[in-house]
Amino acid sequence: MERYIEELFPPDPDLRRVLEGIRERGMPEISVPTGYGRLLTLLVAMSGARQVLEIGALGGYSGICLARGLGPQGRLTSLELLPEYAELAAAQLEAAGFGGRTEYRVGDAGRSLEALKAEGRRFGFFFIDADKGGYPRYLDAAIELAEPGAVIVADNTLLRGRVADPARTGPSVLAMREFNRRLAEDPRLAGTLLPAYDGLAVMRVIG
Numbered sequence: 001m002e003r004y005i006e007e008l009f010p011p012d013p014d015l016r017r018v019l020e021g022i023r024e025r026g027m028p029e030i031s032v033p034t035g036y037g038r039l040l041t042l043l044v045a046m047s048g049a050r051q052v053l054e055i056g057a058l059g060g061y062s063g064i065c066l067a068r069g070l071g072p073q074g075r076l077t078s079l080e081l082l083p084e085y086a087e088l089a090a091a092q093l094e095a096a097g098f099g100g101r102t103e104y105r106v107g108d109a110g111r112s113l114e115a116l117k118a119e120g121r122r123f124g125f126f127f128i129d130a131d132k133g134g135y136p137r138y139l140d141a142a143i144e145l146a147e148p149g150a151v152i153v154a155d156n157t158l159l160r161g162r163v164a165d166p167a168r169t170g171p172s173v174l175a176m177r178e179f180n181r182r183l184a185e186d187p188r189l190a191g192t193l194l195p196a197y198d199g200l201a202v203m204r205v206i207g
């Protein structure tokens with residue numbers, strides 16, 4: 001089914017260029033899949049968010065999908081650990097026409113999130129897609145940085161099924177179970193998990 005979805009949509013030159021850039025540089029080929037990239041564009045547009053925060057940029061694939069959902073006043077802020085990845089992502093966003101509306105912050109996302117809090121920044125949409133062990137901390141930070149009604153989306157929340165296997169107790173699995181449990185039980189959140197691909201969490205901050 002996933003291959004069917006990948007092949008359903010017409011070629012997308014900007015996104016193909018991102019994937020080629022990642023392959024040429026030997027970077028990990030772990031951009032969001034086509035179906036979820038398109039969903040990110042839809043969700044940003046439907047949310048009406050003007051400020052979007054991405055955690056985990058890689059080569060800019062999800063960044064382009066997020067930026068496509070923004071209106072003319074919208075801005076994307078993206079946090080990326082590795083300078084060479086952030087550089088490639090910034091170049092790809094520029095080539096896709098979003099250069100003037102995108103800011104990359106390099107370094108550990110935890111530190112960048114603290115800086116954003118100290119600056120009093122607020123966001124209407126978050127996309128979490130960095131180190132899996134950090135997801136609970138990133139969720140806490142997103143709630144703190146959220147405008148009322150903000151949307152939070154996170155990728156890989158099923159960890160290829162490992163979250164549902166009681167025999168798996170590695171740090172990423174434990175962190176992701178904690179993240180998913182929070183989605184289900186935190187009274188400030190209303191959300192769900194989509195089970196396609198590697199699992200996508202979609203939630204709103206309601207209180």
Ligand SMILES: C[S@@+](CC[C@H](N)C(=O)[O-])C[C@H]1O[C@@H](n2cnc3c(N)ncnc32)[C@H](O)[C@@H]1O
Nearest residue numbers: 031032056058061062080081108109129130131
């Ligand atoms: C799955 S990839 C992101 C894919 C990207 N969202 C996309 O779909 O195009 C995860 C990214 O998170 C970055 N990352 C890992 N740990 C991080 C951290 N502590 N702070 C910020 N970025 C981190 C990695 O360098 C990598 O680029």
